[in-house]
Amino acid sequence: MSEIKLTTGEIHTAKGIMKFELYDDDAPIAAGNFKKLVSEGYYNGLKFHRVIPDFMIQGGCPDGTGAGGPGYTIPCELTGSKQFHDRGVMSMAHRGRNTGGSQFFICHNRNGVKHLDRNHTCFGKITEGLEVIDAIRAGDVMEKVILT
Numbered sequence: 001m002s003e004i005k006l007t008t009g010e011i012h013t014a015k016g017i018m019k020f021e022l023y024d025d026d027a028p029i030a031a032g033n034f035k036k037l038v039s040e041g042y043y044n045g046l047k048f049h050r051v052i053p054d055f056m057i058q059g060g061c062p063d064g065t066g067a068g069g070p071g072y073t074i075p076c077e078l079t080g081s082k083q084f085h086d087r088g089v090m091s092m093a094h095r096g097r098n099t100g101g102s103q104f105f106i107c108h109n110r111n112g113v114k115h116l117d118r119n120h121t122c123f124g125k126i127t128e129g130l131e132v133i134d135a136i137r138a139g140d141v142m143e144k145v146i147l148t
């Protein structure tokens with residue numbers, strides 16, 4: 001069996017660029033959903049509407065309130081070997097099991113997020129620009145999100 005090539009991309013903000021790698025191999029549904037939304041330009045111009053220091057930055061809500069989504073939900077993928085939250089990990093936000101859609105968060109550190117392991121689907125990680133995570137404040141905009 002050939003190894004799956006992991007998708008890469010970038011989140012552009014006024015504070016800098018965060019380069020990411022998606023877990024196509026470990027969370028194919030969530031990674032595929034994120035790729036679909038990125039390719040449609042869904043995230044371009046959306047805000048990080050929720051920022052909690054030493055925990056995470058969250059975005060992907062179309063109306064900026066934290067209540068919106070793409071109009072559908074995807075199932076959680078919680079059993080893979082990469083389903084552990086740590087600094088830079090990208091994970092699906094949801095309001096209960098199997099209710100994720102477009103909202104996601106990026107973790108500040110392991111201590112603040114380890115309780116989320118196997119409760120939220122980890123679908124990627126920031127590979128460059130980790131310092132940007134710390135600079136993001138509520139209301140900062142994802143100018144564009146692209147696949148590379």
